[in-house]
Amino acid sequence: MHFRPSLMFFSLCVLAVFDLVNQVTVLMHSYIDRGHFAGGSGGRDGERGWLLQNNQIDQSVISSFEGALSGGFNFQVTDGLNFAPRQIFSITARALIINLEVNKGLSIFPGSRKPLSSHDLRAVTNDVDSAGNRTITFTVVSSPRLGRLVRVNSDNSTEDVSVFTQKLVSEQLIFYQHVDWENTGWTAEDSFMFTASSPPAVLGPEDFHITISYEINEPGRQSRLLANTGAVVKEGNKVLIDRSKLDASNLLFKLPKSQRFSYEILFQVTSLPHHGTIMVGERNITKRKPNFSQYIINKFGLTYLHDDSESLADNFTFAVWPNPKSKSSTKPEADFLEEMFNITVTPVNDQAPELKTKGLRLKVLQGDRLVLGPKNLKVEDLDSPPEEIRYMIIRNPNNGFLAMAHHLDTTVHHFTQADIDNSQVWFIQDGSPSSGVFYFSVSDGQHRPLYKLFHLEVIPISITLVNLTDLLLPQGQTTIPITSAHLSAMTNGRSPQITYKITRPLQHGHLLIENQAVISFGQEDLDSGRLSYHMTNLTASEDQLQFSLFTSEGNLTGQTLSIRVQPLLRVMSNLTIANHVAHQLKRKDLDATELANRTNSDPKFEVTEPPVHGRLVRRVGQGTVMEDAILFTQRDIDQGLLMLKSHANLTGISALNDSFTFLLSADHITL
Structure with missing residues (x-):
């Protein structure tokens, strides 16, 4: 086996024993079989040497190698005075594949x-x-x-x-x-x-x-026909669909060459366009007459006529197949291709913008900022996208300014419907309590602008008492919590912190928070139950807490919480007695026993308003003598000494209502 030459690089590092020796020579004594070295300097007897400085060869050593896949060389290292033993350097080559x-x-x-x-x-x-x-x-x-x-x-x-x-x-x-x-x-x-x-x-x-x-499905190609490019038509106009846009003649390639001449390509529209009409000459393609041929397309073309609606797209679906010229043009049960022809409609700006919002009004809290959204201001144009519907502020608001979401501190005078739809337009209220307006125009750039007035209704910041219920202090008790069940307020402002301040000192007690007297408190003190009323005059029957409410944005003045002492007394409700018959009042009718036990005294009843249709009397001693009972005690009731005599005129009626009023007192307590 023979190999073409190839080059190899190798490096050699030699360590000198003495630091003073910094130049070492490598002597090659025999060479690679079918190879040679490049570089170095010639020596005696064909020796080749490489000078090493600082233990590194001073230049690249290149071996050119061909022939067999293995070889090598002998070398010896010297510093000029001393010689190292000879060494063998072996090389194995690998074939490039x-x-x-x-x-x-x-x-x-x-x-x-x-x-x-x-x-x-x-x-x-x-x-x-x-x-x-x-x-x-x-x-x-x-x-x-x-x-x-x-x-x-x-x-x-x-x-x-x-x-x-x-x-x-x-x-x-x-x-x-x-x-x-x-x-x-x-x-x-x-x-x-x-x-x-x-x-x-x-x-x-x-x-x-x-x-x-033609069966290949490639990205971006939706058709298996030679051409099915779709068409572009101007709104309300027509476009010619010729062979360059719709060509199914490649379906003939499915047939043997000898048969192609006897076939024609037929189309049948299976779904008509929604916003236009297809015509062949003067004839409309309809459900009853849906067929045409590739020959018609090649010679005359089809015409698509748009219906002038605001639609931006249309299409029709067709089946296409090779049909024998000698047979009727009936769509086969199978072996046909069905595709869609898409039509892009270029809009014509023939419609003016139309205001869709009925009431041009925005309600905003005093001093607040609010998005001006499509619910507040909406203009539509069937021919133009929201980005092309442009607003211009002719007269700025007199109680604030309009700004864009990314620059809320800068007044804006121009924006689009797209900005409004995307919540980019804001109204910044200046804190004044008065409502205002701004005057604007809106246009699509083609038609005359619309001019409108937009109202900005300011909702004043307010504090509302949602609960103001009398505080009932049980008779004989000195302290009771005041909670949100008695006193609660809310605000529509941005600051939720509500502070109550006493405007007139309490007459018979004071307010406490954690046993410390206070003249102001917050809603959170009421919600947590930390606030309480402490009565210092136990002979008083009532007290009044007069106060005002404040937030950082508003106030509510002149409010009063009534504090009433609730008597420790049980009174029979709906007591019914016979006319002209003395009724003995018993403990079940009028009972101040709990007050007696709590004060270790005999509670006294002082009649301040006697009954109208009778007399309240008390038996004197053990006899039958009776006297008007202007003052009596619980013990009198318990001993059966108190009588109620009625002398009502019941002519024509069956019953009358009557009552008497009294002042109940015990030692150091009055009610």
Whole structure:
């Protein structure tokens, strides 16, 4: 076996025993079989030497090697005075080999051009470390029959190629161009033969196969016909659909050449366009007459007439098949192709912008900022996108300013409907309590602008008492919590902190938070139950907490919370007695026993308003003598001394309501 020469680099490191010796010479005594060295200086008897300085060879040593795969040389090292023993340096070479790692072939739609890539064709060498520096060249030894190999240049021009590199393939600059339509048919196979080389290695020849078929599904191609490009029409206009836009004559390639002349290509519209009409000459394509032929398209073309609606797209669906000229034009049960023909409508700006918002109004909290959204301001134009509907502020708001979301501190005078739809337009209220307006125009750039007034309604910041319930202090008790069940407020402002301040001192007690007297407190103190009322005058029957409420944005003044002492007394409700009959009041009717126990005294009842239709009397001693009971005690009731005599005039009625009012007191307590 014979190998072409190859170059090898090697290095040699020698260690000198003495630091003073810094120059060492390597002497070669015998050479590689079928090889030689490059570099170094000649010596006696054919010796070749390399000077080493600082223990390193002063230049590259290159070995050129050919022939057998192994060899070597003898060498000796000297510093000029001393000689090291001779050494043998062995060399083993490895053959360079090219491997065809990928040869998948190519699939292509007839008449098109497609690049070869490293996913289709890739050759590599076995020297992995140096592979990136090697050039692998493909040489075409047998060209394709139905197409040609071309290279695409930087100016997009093409040139035929028969030699190219793996790098060009990886960069997808080598293309297969199909050119021979006549001999292709519906499906055909093509190929080219090539060799691959990277000296000294050669591979091949090898075959690269190419499938050409109308069945190929390629990215970006939705049709299996020669042409189904769709059409573009101006709104309300018409467009001619000719052979360059719709051509199914390639369906004849499914037939043998001898039969093609006796067939024609027929179309049947299976779904009519939604926003227009298809015509052949003066005849409309309808559900009852949906057929036409490729011959008609080639000679006259089809006409699509748009209905002048605001639609931007339309389409119709058709079935197409080769039909014998001698038979009726009936769509077969199978063996037909169905596709869609798409129509793009170019809009015409013939519609003026229309205001869709009924009430041009924005409610904003005093001092707040709010998005001006499509619910507040919406203009639509069937011909123009929101980006082309432009607003101009003619007169600025008198209670704030408009700004864009990314610059809320800068006044803006121009914006679009798209800005409004995307929540980019804001109104910044200046804190004044008055409502305002701004005057604007809006246009699509083609029609006369609309001029409108937009109202900006300011909602004043307010504090509202949502709970103001009397505080009931049980008689004999001195302290009771004040919670949000008695006192609660809310605000519509941005600051949620509400502070209560006493505006007039309490007469019979004071407020406490953690046993410390306070004259102000917050809503959080009420919510947490930290606030309490402490009564210092137990003879008082009521007190009043007069206060005002404040936030950083507003206030509410002149409010009063009533504090009432709740008597420790049980009173019979709906007591019913007979007329002209004395009723003895018992403990179940009027009971202050709990108050008596708590104060260790006999509670006293002082009548301040006697009954209207009767008398409240008390028996004197053990006899039958009765006296008006202006003052009596719980003990009198318990002993059965208190009587209620009625003398009502019940003429024409069955019952009357009556009552009496009294003041209940015990030692140091009055109610």
